[in-house]
Amino acid sequence: MSDIPAADTETEVNRLHAEKMLRRRAARERMMAEKTEERGLLIVHTGPGKGKSTAAFGMAMRAIGHGMKVGIVQFVKGAWTSGERAVFERFPDLVEIKALGEGFTWNTADRARDIRAAEAAFTEAKRMIADPSFKLVILDELNIVLRYDYLPLDEVLDALSAKPGGLHVVVTGRNAKPELIELADLATEMTMVKHPFRDGVKAQKGIEF
Amino acid sequence: MSDIPAADTETEVNRLHAEKMLRRRAARERMMAEKTEERGLLIVHTGPGKGKSTAAFGMAMRAIGHGMKVGIVQFVKGAWTSGERAVFERFPDLVEIKALGEGFTWNTADRARDIRAAEAAFTEAKRMIADPSFKLVILDELNIVLRYDYLPLDEVLDALSAKPGGLHVVVTGRNAKPELIELADLATEMTMVKHPFRDGVKAQKGIEF
DSSP states (O other): OOSOOOHHHHHHHHHHHHHHHHHHHHHHHHHHHHOOBOOOOEEEEESSSSOHHHHHHHHHHHHHHTTOOEEEEESSTTSSOHHHHHHHTTOTTTEEEEEOOOSOGGGOOOHHHHHHHHHHHHHHHHHHHHOTTOSEEEEETHHHHHHTTSSOHHHHHHHHHTSOTTOEEEEEOSSOOHHHHHHOSEEEEEEEEEOGGGGTBOOOTTTTO | OOSOOOHHHHHHHHHHHHHHHHHHHHHHHHHHHHOOBOOOOEEEEESSSSOHHHHHHHHHHHHHHTTOOEEEEESSTTSSOHHHHHHHTTOTTTEEEEEOOOSOGGGOOOHHHHHHHHHHHHHHHHHHHHOTTOSEEEEETHHHHHHTTSSOHHHHHHHHHTSOTTOEEEEEOSSOOHHHHHHOSEEEEEEEEEOGGGGTBOOOTTTTO
16 A cells, blocks of 8 residues: 555556456356256354344345245244334234244243243244245244254254255254254354453344344 | 153253253343443454345344334445345335445456445445434445455544444455454354355345345
């Protein structure tokens, strides 16, 4: 930034830049041309960072924007909040939400009750997965339920394996089981690089809830 | 899962579980009680994985759900698409979008034009940041523009440092500059664990766009 290049150097920089961009565009177009299969994806958002449920929420809104019907099962209460609900309520024909978690896992000390709630949520999840009117089903915080062995992993993997070909399913929550990632088409890990709680900032409306 | 524990073992498992959960709840409540500062956050979504813009979109929708006004500047065209637009158009009083990127960086070979577009987007970003009616401003794919040195990093950091105390700003895009992460209150890295393009699946409506 300190030296201003001579005009011919600047021209050369621009020429090299243009060549690099054209190569990338060509590579991307070749890659996209090879991708011909249309199918519903099994997507996992995991990791200790933020954005797992929020990105699923963004996908739900995007699908709604396309007129696609969305089902959401909340396995743990608290991840989806008043901000989301106010928006989803604007699209009553396109969104069905089943909130069956009894509270954050660390807010309950009753394991048997948590298991019953997880089973009820899984029943709803299976119903939505089998219902062809849904194009996207979000199983929010299912990973937490699986981590605590509140549901049999094999039964969950069976249900996900049996999903209709065109249906997208998104599973969120930290500590995704390796078997689930193995089954998934797309898995993203959100990693916390920096978190404001370290610096004494409290949770913010519109950001955290 | 193979052995069914005797009743007293099951009771002991539940008792230990309840104790652990109560300890976690107490720790979380202590932590939350210490967090007293309310302030707007500078948030960065970076990394090579998916969900950076989608999570920002989810945050925008959540803020809208709270009646908070949201400004969005698209530094690179393509990250926000027809699905998002259809949803945002339902809330015309609460969302202002400025799309100034001229196309994916790898879709243009004209560096001078990209720089002009980045500068125009930055002017809009500064206007939104200074306008107290906005509660959340999303600078989508700003990191890409910074990575290519299309804007002076110092000027961008100055503008972000000068944001009003109550305003939340979200910056997205891979390859965030270390200086930006240093300035941020919260930074999340999205890492790709598994991607369907590897397996020959093409981009999907409602998922990718």
